[in-house]
Amino acid sequence: xxxxxxxxxxRFGEKTVLDHFSWTVNRPMVLMGPSGxxxxxxxxxxxxxxxxxxxxxxxxxTPAAVFQEDRLCPQLTAGDNLVLTxxxxxxxxxxxxxxxxxxxxxxxxxxxxRLSGGQKRRAALLRALLCKDAKTLLMDEPFTGMDAELVxxxxxxxxxxxGARPVILVTHDAAAAEMLGWPVRHFEE
Ligand SMILES: Nc1ncnc2c1ncn2[C@@H]1O[C@H](COP(=O)(O)OP(=O)(O)OP(=O)(O)O)[C@@H](O)[C@H]1O
Numbered sequence: 001x002x003x004x005x006x007x008x009x010x011r012f013g014e015k016t017v018l019d020h021f022s023w024t025v026n027r028p029m030v031l032m033g034p035s036g037x038x039x040x041x042x043x044x045x046x047x048x049x050x051x052x053x054x055x056x057x058x059x060x061x062t063p064a065a066v067f068q069e070d071r072l073c074p075q076l077t078a079g080d081n082l083v084l085t086x087x088x089x090x091x092x093x094x095x096x097x098x099x100x101x102x103x104x105x106x107x108x109x110x111x112x113x114r115l116s117g118g119q120k121r122r123a124a125l126l127r128a129l130l131c132k133d134a135k136t137l138l139m140d141e142p143f144t145g146m147d148a149e150l151v152x153x154x155x156x157x158x159x160x161x162x163g164a165r166p167v168i169l170v171t172h173d174a175a176a177a178e179m180l181g182w183p184v185r186h187f188e189e
Pocket of ligand 1: 012038
């Protein structure tokens with residue numbers, strides 16, 4: 001299974017964001033590039049949230065996503081948020097993985113709106129990684145708001161749970177990219 005992007009073009013008014021961009025992703029990979037170069041736009045195109053001017057995408061069906069915003073249901077616990085989109089994921093499995101990313105028993109009982117920014121980010125990351133029917137993963141800055149020690153743990157969990165699926169993980173964090181150990185594509189402006 002591969003995400004195949006062929007000759008993609010996208011403009012916003014005068015601004016060209018994708019200029020005949022082609023890329024085949026058949027395994028987990030990292031996408032890096034300067035702010036404003038179009039990384040989020042590319043993920044939004046793959047998710048069907050933005051329309052291409054020209055070009056084709058195949059193989060991006062049934063993705064799970066980590067957006068720049070966490071997009072958790074605020075009244076549900078972190079575990080219930082994971083179960084909600086997990087397609088067969090049990091609460092026990094969800095909470096086990098939340099504990100590996102530092103959730104205490106008391107954190108597991110809180111509604112998502114009472115969690116810290118970093119905890120919400122970890123929950124959003126695990127929600128995508130644990131979505132059982134996702135064939136691809138699209139992750140936009142999933143480690144934002146985590147301190148260095150947590151990034152180490154989050155990167156290890158990401159590698160373990162992503163497996164061999166096609167993944168595009170956008171990050172500004174060169175140290176995180178190195179920890180993942182995945183090939184890096186540099187997206188220039
Ligand atoms: N809906 C839109 N309308 C107009 N311009 C847009 C729209 N969405 C994005 N842009 C512009 O397209 C360019 C690429 O934006 P995008 O968010 O994809 O960049 P990015 O590489 O993800 O940046 P960052 O790393 O800062 O998140 C920017 O110049 C942005 O202002």
